[in-house]
Amino acid sequence: MSIAKFLTKRLLQGIFVLWGVVTILFGLRAVSPGDPATLMLGEGASRELIQQVREAEGLNDPVYIQYADYVQGLLVGDLGYSWRSERDVALMVIERIPATLELALAATVVAMVIAIPLGVISATRRDTPADYSATLFSLLGISTPNFWLGLMLILVLGVWAGLFPTGRRPVGLGPAVLTLAETGSISELTTWIHYIALPAVTLGTYFTALITRLTRSGMIDELGKPYVTATEAKGLPELLVRYKHVLRNTMIPIVTVLGLQLGTLMGGAVITETVFNWPGLGQRLIDALDARDWPLMQGIIVFIAVAFVAINIAVDAVYSYVDPEVALE
Amino acid sequence: MISERIKSNLSESFTESLLPKLGVAILICIVLFAIFAPILATHDPTRTGYYDDSGQPYPPTGTSYETQISQDGEITEVAIEPSDEHLLGTNTVGQDVYSRFLYGARVSLVVGILGVLMALAIGVPLGLVAGYYGGRVDDVLMRNADVMLAFPALVLALALIGVFGESPVFVPDPIVYVDSFLDIGVADGMPTAIPIPGTVTIVAALVTWVWFARIARGEALSLRSEEYVKAAKSFGTPDRSILWRHVLPNSVTPIIVLATIQVAVIILLEASLAYLGFSGTTLSWGYEIERGQDVLRTRPWVAVVPGIGIMLTVIGVNLIGDWLRDALDPNVDNSTRGA
Numbered sequence A: 001m002s003i004a005k006f007l008t009k010r011l012l013q014g015i016f017v018l019w020g021v022v023t024i025l026f027g028l029r030a031v032s033p034g035d036p037a038t039l040m041l042g043e044g045a046s047r048e049l050i051q052q053v054r055e056a057e058g059l060n061d062p063v064y065i066q067y068a069d070y071v072q073g074l075l076v077g078d079l080g081y082s083w084r085s086e087r088d089v090a091l092m093v094i095e096r097i098p099a100t101l102e103l104a105l106a107a108t109v110v111a112m113v114i115a116i117p118l119g120v121i122s123a124t125r126r127d128t129p130a131d132y133s134a135t136l137f138s139l140l141g142i143s144t145p146n147f148w149l150g151l152m153l154i155l156v157l158g159v160w161a162g163l164f165p166t167g168r169r170p171v172g173l174g175p176a177v178l179t180l181a182e183t184g185s186i187s188e189l190t191t192w193i194h195y196i197a198l199p200a201v202t203l204g205t206y207f208t209a210l211i212t213r214l215t216r217s218g219m220i221d222e223l224g225k226p227y228v229t230a231t232e233a234k235g236l237p238e239l240l241v242r243y244k245h246v247l248r249n250t251m252i253p254i255v256t257v258l259g260l261q262l263g264t265l266m267g268g269a270v271i272t273e274t275v276f277n278w279p280g281l282g283q284r285l286i287d288a289l290d291a292r293d294w295p296l297m298q299g300i301i302v303f304i305a306v307a308f309v310a311i312n313i314a315v316d317a318v319y320s321y322v323d324p325e326v327a328l329e
Numbered sequence B: 001m002i003s004e005r006i007k008s009n010l011s012e013s014f015t016e017s018l019l020p021k022l023g024v025a026i027l028i029c030i031v032l033f034a035i036f037a038p039i040l041a042t043h044d045p046t047r048t049g050y051y052d053d054s055g056q057p058y059p060p061t062g063t064s065y066e067t068q069i070s071q072d073g074e075i076t077e078v079a080i081e082p083s084d085e086h087l088l089g090t091n092t093v094g095q096d097v098y099s100r101f102l103y104g105a106r107v108s109l110v111v112g113i114l115g116v117l118m119a120l121a122i123g124v125p126l127g128l129v130a131g132y133y134g135g136r137v138d139d140v141l142m143r144n145a146d147v148m149l150a151f152p153a154l155v156l157a158l159a160l161i162g163v164f165g166e167s168p169v170f171v172p173d174p175i176v177y178v179d180s181f182l183d184i185g186v187a188d189g190m191p192t193a194i195p196i197p198g199t200v201t202i203v204a205a206l207v208t209w210v211w212f213a214r215i216a217r218g219e220a221l222s223l224r225s226e227e228y229v230k231a232a233k234s235f236g237t238p239d240r241s242i243l244w245r246h247v248l249p250n251s252v253t254p255i256i257v258l259a260t261i262q263v264a265v266i267i268l269l270e271a272s273l274a275y276l277g278f279s280g281t282t283l284s285w286g287y288e289i290e291r292g293q294d295v296l297r298t299r300p301w302v303a304v305v306p307g308i309g310i311m312l313t314v315i316g317v318n319l320i321g322d323w324l325r326d327a328l329d330p331n332v333d334n335s336t337r338g339a
Helices: A003-031 A036-041 A047-056 A063-075 A089-094 A097-124 A129-143 A146-160 A173-183 A187-223 A226-233 A238-260 A262-276 A281-290 A294-322 B004-016 B018-035 B065-072 B097-133 B135-150 B153-164 B174-182 B198-223 B227-234 B239-250 B252-275 B285-293 B301-328
Strands: B168-172 B193-197
Touching: A003 A063, A003 A294, A003 B135, A003 B153, A036 A047, A089 A281, A089 A294, A097 A129, A097 A173, A097 A187, A097 A238, A097 A262, A097 A281, A129 A187, A129 B301, A146 A187, A146 A262, A146 B252, A146 B285, A146 B301, A173 A187, A187 A238, A187 A262, A226 A238, A238 A294, A262 A281, A262 A294, A262 B153, A262 B252, A281 A294, A281 B153, A294 B153, B004 B018, B004 B301, B018 B097, B018 B301, B097 B135, B097 B193, B097 B198, B097 B239, B097 B252, B097 B285, B097 B301, B135 B198, B153 B198, B153 B252, B168 B174, B193 B198, B193 B252, B198 B239, B198 B252, B227 B239, B239 B252, B252 B285, B252 B301, B285 B301
Parallel strands: none
Antiparallel strands: B168 B193
C-alpha cells in the first residue's frame, strides 16, 4: 500500500469515527431527561411560549428530521445556539481554544523536558540513588490525582510561599505577545508565564511520570542490544551512543504511547481548568454539563473529537514518512 | 494457568524487593479501614454539626440547630481544627474528617474493583472471540476499540452521567448488620447503608473494557495457532469450550496484570468525577476535596486528608501492579494506563 493510499484510508476511518461520535451524542441527547424548551425558558414559562419555542427549534419534528438537521448544520460548521446564553456555540468554542491549547502545550513541554533526561539517567545509572529517586517520583506522579496536586501546589507554592499567583489569569498568550510586539514590554508575557506555571505542572505531572517510566524501561531494553556493545567496542563516546542511537530508538514507542494518551491529556485539561479557574474549553464543558446546555456540550465534545482525529492522522502521516513499514503493515 | 515457574518468580521478586511489600502493606491497611470503618470511626460520617469559635458543639445539646440559629443569626465558623473530639478536624458542614476518611476508602475500593470486574466481563469475551475468529468480527471490534481508546474517557463519562443521572445504590452495611445482633463494637448512630455511585461504576467499566479486549484479542490471536488448540479442534471440540478451557486459562496472566493497573486508573477516575460533583455520593474522597477547596487557605486539612487517602490507595495498587508485571509478564507495559 502506498503512503497516499494509507493516508486516504486513515482519513476515511477518521470520518467514520467522527460520524460515530456525532450520532452517539445525538442519541444521548434524545434519550436524556428534561424538555429543552423548558430548560431554555425556565420553569415558570407559559405553555404557549414553550410550544412556540418547541416549534421554532424544530423540537416537534420527528427524531430523524432533527438528526438530519443537526448533521447538516455540522457539515457547514453550524453548532447551533447555547440554550443558556443564546450565543453561537461555534463562537463559544473558538474563543476558548487558545487557553486550552496553551495549557496542553505547556504541560507537554514540562513533561518532555523533565521526563526524558530523568528516564535516561535512571536507565543508565540503575540501582543508584538517582535511579531510586526517579522511580519514586514517577510512582508518586502516576498515583496522585491531578486536581489534588493542583490544590496542593496552590496551597504550598501559591498561598504559603507566595511564589505564584492563584487567581484567574489576567492575560492570554496572544494579547501578551501583541503587547510585546507593539510596545516591546515583556511584563505581560512574564505575567502569563507566572499564571501558567502551576496549571502546566499540574497537568504535566502524570505525563512526566509516565514518560519517565517508559524512557527508563525502553532505554534498559535498548542498552542490552548487541549494537550498543558494538558501537562502544568501536570506541564511540558513551554519551554519543546513548543520546544519538539508543534514545532515538527508544523514542518510537514513546511517541506511540503519547498518541494513545492524548485522550487522557484532554480529560486532565478539563480537571486542571476547573481547579485553576482557567478560561479554557474544559471549564466551559463543565459549565455546560451543570446547566444541561446540550448544544454547547455537544459542540465542545464534537470539537474535541475533530481535534483528536486530526492529530492522530497527522501523527500517522509523520510515522509513514519516518517509518514506511508502518504504512505497509 | 499459574505455573510453578510463575509462582517462584512472584515469591522471588516479592522477597527480594522492598516495594511490593510496601504496596501490600499499604493496601491491607486501606482495605481494613474500609471494612471496619463503622468500628474505627468516631462519628457518624454523614452527621453534620456546627461549632462555635471555641470548638464547643453548636447549638448546645438539647436545642435544635434551626431554633438556635434563628436566635443568634449567622454562624461564621464551621470547619473546626483537629482536636481530641475530632482527630482530623471537621469539614465545612461540621462532619468528622477522620470518619469520612475511613468511609471514603469504601467507595474508592468498591468502585475500583467492581468497575474492573465489569470491564473484564465485557472486554475479555469480546477480545477472545475477535482474536480467535479474526476476519470481519475482529475488524469491527477493533475499529470500535480504536474509537473508544481515542476518546477522552473523562469526557465520555461526563456525557453518560449527564444523561443517566448519578443513581447511587444504597448497600446495607454488613458490619453494622452483624453488630445489630452480635455487638462487635460499632458506635450508635452509624449509617446502616453505604452509598455506591452506580452510574460511575458502570461508566468506569464502559470506558475501560477496550483495554481488556485488546489484551485478550492479542492473546487469542497468538494462541489459536498453538498445537494444543489445533489438536483440540481436530477432535471436534466446539469453539466455545476451546475458548473457555484452553485459550482463556492461558491468557490469564497479562489480564490479571492489566486488571490491577486498571483498578488504580478507575479509582482516580471516580475521584475526578466526584471532585467535579458527578459521583452521586458525598462519601467520596474526591467530593471531600472539592468541599475543601473553598477553605483551602484557612482550613487546609479538609482537602489534604482525603487527597492522602487517594494517593496512598493508588500507590498501593500501582506497587502491586508493578510487582505482578515484572514477575509475570513484561508485555503489559505502561501504555495500557489510559483513562
